[in-house]
Amino acid sequence: MKKVYLSSNVFTAFIERLNFICRHFDHIIVSFSGGKDSGVMLELVHMYYQKENLKERGIKISVFYLDYEGNYRETQEYVQRCIGKFNDFDYYHVCLPISASCGISMFQSTWLPWDPENEELWLNEIPDGAIHLKNHKFDFFEVGMSDYDFQSKFCQWLHLKKRANRTAILVGIRTQESLNRYNAVTRTSTFSRFGTIPWSHKVSHNVFNFYPIYDWLFEDIWVANAKFNFDYNHLYDLYFQAGVPYKNMRVANPFHQCGVQSLKLYRVLEPNTWGKLVGRVNGANFASLYGDTKAMGYRGISLPDGHTWKSYVDFLLNTLPEEVRKIYVKKFKTSINYWLKSGGALPVSVVNQIKNSYFKFEILGTPKNNRRYKQKYEVVRFIEYPDDAPNKNFRLLPSYKRMCITILKNDTSCQYMGFSRTRDELQKKKEAIKKWNALL
Structure with missing residues (x-):
């Protein structure tokens, strides 16, 4: 994508994007992960909501958090501070057995958070007020459905529940994070966009993903936190103190392939949680020991003697x-x-x-x-x-x-x-x- 230099900063660009979204959509879903990017986006949306009197304009805001069961204590505490924080927003904290990506085991390509058949192995207890297997009202839900499929169908379900004309799902991804994320906002196909907006993607009829902070840098996130005195996940403080590179400071499904290199940090930062992780998914200990070495394809691998x-x-x-x-x-x-x-x-x-x-x-x-x-x-x-x-x-x-x-x-x-x-x-x-x- 051709680089375009704006006369404004990324914060102003974000506000302009929200202006555009609110002119065309009457329901907004903030996709929250407990990480730095979605956390800043949630705070900025609330700031904008108050300043622009969106409640009087009839624009509804929902916050969606998919809980993958295994989180650092700092992440759990931060999520609890955020869920229910803003009274005018509706919150959906979901703890359901959905199939999540597993990049550490040769024996399973996915794992099942909140598996009802292995409750004794759960890494955490279901928080109060969360949506779980015994109280959910999702007619589309099936045990073991993929997390991506669930997120898509959930947003469509919520769109109908809110009787919205159009629903915008705000996703806090930044192109600086990975090439896949860069591709998400530079696709040339106009069929899957909302109009001609490259930082959008069609989910279903009148339901669209938007990536309003796609051009923010890592530094921009922390400038916003400092300037506006936003709350944030203090796990990043621990990451910084442990010398974790910025690109590896991730908050996600603990067994996802993108987090293999930092899986070992559980042993240092939260030994009790680490003990549970080892017994949860086959391969966790091996991945923690060798996740950033040539044993798992990272760095340069060498050819064993006698082999092509x-x-x-x-x-x-x-x-x-x-x-x-x-x-x-x-x-x-x-x-x-x-x-x-x-x-x-x-x-x-x-x-x-x-x-x-x-x-x-x-x-x-x-x-x-x-x-x-x-x-x-x-x-x-x-x-x-x-x-x-x-x-x-x-x-x-x-x-x-x-x-x-x-x-x-x-x-x-x-x-x-x-x-x-x-x-x-x-x-x-x-x-x-x-x-x-x-x-x-």
């Missing part, structure tokens, strides 16, 4: 549970067939760099699709699937080494190799078998 990257892939596959191995084998075969038969699109600059290398390939011309490329691309078909690839363009090029790293990262969706995210294939299969057996 291809033979190392076979070795790693043989160490996996059968069902997990099948997932990888299927996707690895897809990658091999794709690059050796139809070919894949690569930037011309990358193609020129590998022309004088050991790679054996042929150029098939420009891509024949409707995708809008920001630079020149050529379709390349490899004669042999590469064992390794130049470090500079490693993620773009196919290689058996890339497969090894994918396995070590426990990336069953193979996003590291460029595959789109799948919806918990392994866990869904297990749940389907479990339900079927229950009927027998």
Whole structure:
């Protein structure tokens, strides 16, 4: 996306975006996670709500928090301070057994917070006033449904409950955090937007996500906290004191792949919680010890003596549970067939760099699709699937080494190799078998 320099600061830009949203929407859902970004957004929305008299204008504000069961004490206390803090807002603190991403175990691609069959293993108790399995009124809810599916259907359900004309879901993501978040607000398709607004995404009819702080930097969050004296999650103070890099200061599902590198901090910051985490999901202790090392695909990994990257892939596959191995084998075969038969699109600059290398390939011309490329691309078909690839363009090029790293990262969706995210294939299969057996 072309960089645009505004004459105003990010705070003014945020207010202008809220002005736009409130001109077109009569119901706003603040998606709250307990982290720094959504926390600042919640405070700013309340400030704006009071200043612009949104109550008199008939604009309703709801706050939605999906509790993943395992949180630091500081996060729990901060969430409790925020839920119910502003009297004019409606709050939905949800503690339901939904399927959450698990990036630490070779035996399960997801885990189930608030699992009714393993209540004795819960990391925390359900807070007073929360929505749980025994008191929820969601006709769409199913035990084990994915968290993303739940969030989408919940917002649609709330839109109907509030009898809103249009519902805007404010999501506190910033493009500085990751490439995926950058892509979320730079997509070229106008079909999935609200009008021509790039920082929006259609959820369903008259329900849209908006990312009003997408261009804020890490520093902007803390300037706002200091300038307006906002409350915040003091876990970030502990992170800072522990020397955690800014990019790793995350508040999320404790077993999510993005938090693997900082999982070990539970041992230091909250030993009691850590003891529960070890018994909650297979692989937690291993991930805490090796989460930021080459053992799990982080930093540079080296090839064991006597192996090629291809033979190392076979070795790693043989160490996996059968069902997990099948997932990888299927996707690895897809990658091999794709690059050796139809070919894949690569930037011309990358193609020129590998022309004088050991790679054996042929150029098939420009891509024949409707995708809008920001630079020149050529379709390349490899004669042999590469064992390794130049470090500079490693993620773009196919290689058996890339497969090894994918396995070590426990990336069953193979996003590291460029595959789109799948919806918990392994866990869904297990749940389907479990339900079927229950009927027998």
